[in-house]
Amino acid sequence: MPMDEEAVAAMYRDHGAALRRFARGAVGSEQQAEDIVQEAIIRVWKLAPETTVGLRAYLYRTVRNLIVDEYRHQARRPRVVDSLDDGFDRAYDAERIDVLLGRVVMEEALLRLTAEHRQALIALHYRRLSVAEAAEELGVPVGTVKSRCFYALKALRSTLEEMGVEP
Amino acid sequence: MSHEEMRLSLGAYILGGLDAEETRAVEAHLATCAECRAEAEGFEMLPALLDAVPVSRAMALAPAEAPVEAVAPPVLLAKVRARRRVNRLRWGAAAAAVAAAALVGGVALGPVVNPAGPIAVPAPAVTQPAPVARYTLSSADGVQVDVALVRKNWGTELELSCHGMLGEGVYSVWVSNADGGWERAASWSSSAYQGTAVLTGATAQQPSAIRGIQIRDEAQHALASLTIG
Ligand SMILES: [Zn+2]
Numbered sequence: 001m002p003m004d005e006e007a008v009a010a011m012y013r014d015h016g017a018a019l020r021r022f023a024r025g026a027v028g029s030e031q032q033a034e035d036i037v038q039e040a041i042i043r044v045w046k047l048a049p050e051t052t053v054g055l056r057a058y059l060y061r062t063v064r065n066l067i068v069d070e071y072r073h074q075a076r077r078p079r080v081v082d083s084l085d086d087g088f089d090r091a092y093d094a095e096r097i098d099v100l101l102g103r104v105v106m107e108e109a110l111l112r113l114t115a116e117h118r119q120a121l122i123a124l125h126y127r128r129l130s131v132a133e134a135a136e137e138l139g140v141p142v143g144t145v146k147s148r149c150f151y152a153l154k155a156l157r158s159t160l161e162e163m164g165v166e167p
Numbered sequence: 168m169s170h171e172e173m174r175l176s177l178g179a180y181i182l183g184g185l186d187a188e189e190t191r192a193v194e195a196h197l198a199t200c201a202e203c204r205a206e207a208e209g210f211e212m213l214p215a216l217l218d219a220v221p222v223s224r225a226m227a228l229a230p231a232e233a234p235v236e237a238v239a240p241p242v243l244l245a246k247v248r249a250r251r252r253v254n255r256l257r258w259g260a261a262a263a264a265v266a267a268a269a270l271v272g273g274v275a276l277g278p279v280v281n282p283a284g285p286i287a288v289p290a291p292a293v294t295q296p297a298p299v300a301r302y303t304l305s306s307a308d309g310v311q312v313d314v315a316l317v318r319k320n321w322g323t324e325l326e327l328s329c330h331g332m333l334g335e336g337v338y339s340v341w342v343s344n345a346d347g348g349w350e351r352a353a354s355w356s357s358s359a360y361q362g363t364a365v366l367t368g369a370t371a372q373q374p375s376a377i378r379g380i381q382i383r384d385e386a387q388h389a390l391a392s393l394t395i396g
Contacts, residue, residue, distance in 0.1 A: 008247045009239040016237030038243045045247060102219035110220065110228050119229060124182040125217050126225040131184045149178030153210045160216070 011041050015059050022060065022104040026067045026097050036066045056163050064101050071097075109159045117152035124149055168192060174203050181210040298326065299374045304382055306390035312340065312382050316374045323377065325352050325368035336385050342370050343379040 016037060023033035040062040044055070110118055123134040123145075131149075135142045168176075173196040179185050180193045197204050217225075298315035305311045315326040327340060339354035353368025370377070382391045 005244045005247050008244060012237055012239035012243060016239070020237070034240075038240070038246075041243065042246060099219070102216070103221070103224075106216055106219045107224065107228060110225065115230070120178075121182070121217065122225055122229050124179065124184040125214060126220075126222045129184065130186060131179045131189075132186070134184065143175075145184075146179045147175045149182055149184065150175045151178070153178045153181065153213055156213055157209060 008041055008045050011044065011055070011059070012037075015056055016041075018056075018104070018108045019059055019063050021107070022101060023063055023067060025100045025104060027070065036063055036070070040066055060101060060105065064097060067097050105160075105163065109156060109163060112159045113152060113155050116148055117155055120145060120148035120152045121156070168196075170196070170200060170203065173200070174206060177203060177207050177210065181207065181214060183214075300395075302380060302393055302395075304380060304391040304393050306382060308390070310338070310382060310390055312391070314340070314380055316377065318374050322372055323370050323374045325370070327353055327364070327368055329364040329382075338385075338390075339383045340368050341381040341383060342372065342377050343381075344372050344376050345378055347378075349379075349381070 019037045019040065020033050023036045024030065027033050027036065040059055043062055044059055110121070113121070119138065120134065123129045123137065124131070129137065131142055131145045135145045138145065140148075173193060176185065176189065176193055180190065185193065197207060220228075298317050300316045302314045302316075303311065304314065309331040311330045313328040317324040317326060323342075325340065325342070329338065337354060340352050341349045342352050343349045350370055350372070352370045378395055380393045380395070381389045383389055
């Protein structure tokens, strides 16, 4: 992997948006999130990895560490507990940042599924619908809902593996 | 139901969407079919991982578009160009350098553990050579710098961990060669750090050619000095 502007541009292209979503959930501003993402990419570039295998996981980890460190630095200052516009409290400590990381990684994985697979997981897992209820709502046969659930989990597993997460 | 039908039901089974009768049928089949058991085991962790996403956010993803590709901002690429030009003299950015800290003495990245269900983010496929030597320099007024020398094709990388910096100031680390010439390997402003500064320095000299290491203050006074060999 050439460690130059092209490599950095590729890292940013492939991982920038996801990393920013993660960072944005934990820091105060878009600009701060952007700065952290850029710093993480620069760090990884400086290490000149010879392979891109596991790069996403490593970038997440670097962003996570930068955020945790940021909070450690802020720890002596008075805390103002505020919420993001999506109603979630901002992550303030390492533990919550890890929860956030898990969430962002899974959201990213869900986004990589086809709309049909994602729909099936949302219906059964998140909305707790039965196969029969989901079939009725989606207007497809029961067998179709079952096979979509099966292949959705298959796809989710391989997406997570691609992203460097071992389920 | 046939094995194939049972197999295709495993997703709905794991997600808890089957009725009681179907659930029993699947469980009876799992007891006798190793292939389906292995398939089900591969899915087992997924519901816990999915729970990391709150229901409201998951629902919002339903119609979502595929992840967007981002275009690297020119400022980022400019930084890369700038650093490439000075590859003989690199040092960490002013932002805190936790990632670099994890690399002192090799990659040591723990797994990310999510209380809602473990997510193991594996250590990256980045191998960092082990340092060839480690030294600690201490100044009279309490500044302490741990230095690890890592051999590189182009020279030596210095992994620096600096503690006890009093007040604000610009510090630098210098290395000398056999001819007695000194070269700056890294510098940092203590105001960018609280407590510990972790950064990377560099020199074109091979580790074996380094004869001395110094920490200097802003006025170029040596705060601590070390002779090697
Ligand atoms: Zn079977």
